Amino acid sequence: MIDHLLSLQKSEPEYYTDQIIKGVTMNLVFAGTDTAAVTMEWAMSLLLNHPDVLKKAKVELDTCVGQERLLEEADLPKLHYLQNIISETFRLCPPAPLWLPHMSSENCQLGGFDIPRDTMLLVNSWTLHRDPKLWDDPTSFKPERFEGGERGETYKLLPFGTGRRACPGSGLANKVVGLTLGSLIQCYEWERISEKKVDMMEGKGLTMPKMEPLEAMCRACEIVKKVL
Numbered sequence: 001m002i003d004h005l006l007s008l009q010k011s012e013p014e015y016y017t018d019q020i021i022k023g024v025t026m027n028l029v030f031a032g033t034d035t036a037a038v039t040m041e042w043a044m045s046l047l048l049n050h051p052d053v054l055k056k057a058k059v060e061l062d063t064c065v066g067q068e069r070l071l072e073e074a075d076l077p078k079l080h081y082l083q084n085i086i087s088e089t090f091r092l093c094p095p096a097p098l099w100l101p102h103m104s105s106e107n108c109q110l111g112g113f114d115i116p117r118d119t120m121l122l123v124n125s126w127t128l129h130r131d132p133k134l135w136d137d138p139t140s141f142k143p144e145r146f147e148g149g150e151r152g153e154t155y156k157l158l159p160f161g162t163g164r165r166a167c168p169g170s171g172l173a174n175k176v177v178g179l180t181l182g183s184l185i186q187c188y189e190w191e192r193i194s195e196k197k198v199d200m201m202e203g204k205g206l207t208m209p210k211m212e213p214l215e216a217m218c219r220a221c222e223i224v225k226k227v228l
């Protein structure tokens with residue numbers, strides 16, 4: 001991508017300055033790394049607290065991919081239950097819960113409030129994702145609620161924002177999270193470090209980190225010996 005930006009600098013040097021290129025690159029690194037890492041930490045925490053869900057995901061991976069080769073990007077569309085786990089993680093623990101600030105371009109009304117032009121507006125997807133008017137049993141972790149795919153509950157899920165300023169990295173993020181989480185489940189047997197459930201308290205920060213970093217135990221599966 002930097003190569004591409006540098007070649008654009010040759011044709012349009014006034015716009016693609018070094019400062020713009022540095023800014024775009026840093027923006028993508030900041031926007032794309034912590035968000036995906038936090039999602040995986042929440043997903044693993046939820047799975048460790050719901051071993052039945054973890055077991056079902058493992059069965060899906062063993063059936064669709066097996067223990068002879070590693071999970072690949074091309075496998076992801078077949079792994080519906082893994083995708084449902086990711087959707088349910090995004091619902092309960094959206095890594096960018098306040099999106100980015102938006103601004104009203106005209107006077108308008110929102111939810112019965114008069115909003116003047118040029119007002120900063122923050123959307124709280126954490127609250128929307130737990131609204132009992134929109135979701136059945138909203139605080140429970142139930143990946144099955146997404147079983148209808150696009151025709152099911154997915155349209156109410158807004159972890160990447162919506163509209164023209166929605167996250168341009170959503171496709172990449174879904175692949176990174178799917179491949180990493182899927183590989184962790186395919187390659188290792190996971191357990192909590194004690195009988196006590198993983199603490200799900202949220203810490204402070206733009207990308208909604210866990211208050212307590214996740215600690216877990218894992219044992220390598222057959223595939224790890226074969227591929228490493």
Ligand code: HEM
Nearest residue numbers: 028031032035036096099100160161162165166167169173
């Ligand atoms: C789990 C991963 C991610 C989540 C949950 C996420 C979420 C979001 C959200 C909620 C917004 C604000 C949308 C709005 O205000 O309407 C956003 C914006 C943005 N995201 Fe992501 N993001 C993720 C990964 C990525 C990745 C991988 C990239 C790029 C490599 C990226 C690049 C951006 C950029 C550049 C914007 C600003 C877009 C604009 O202002 O027009 N994000 N993201």
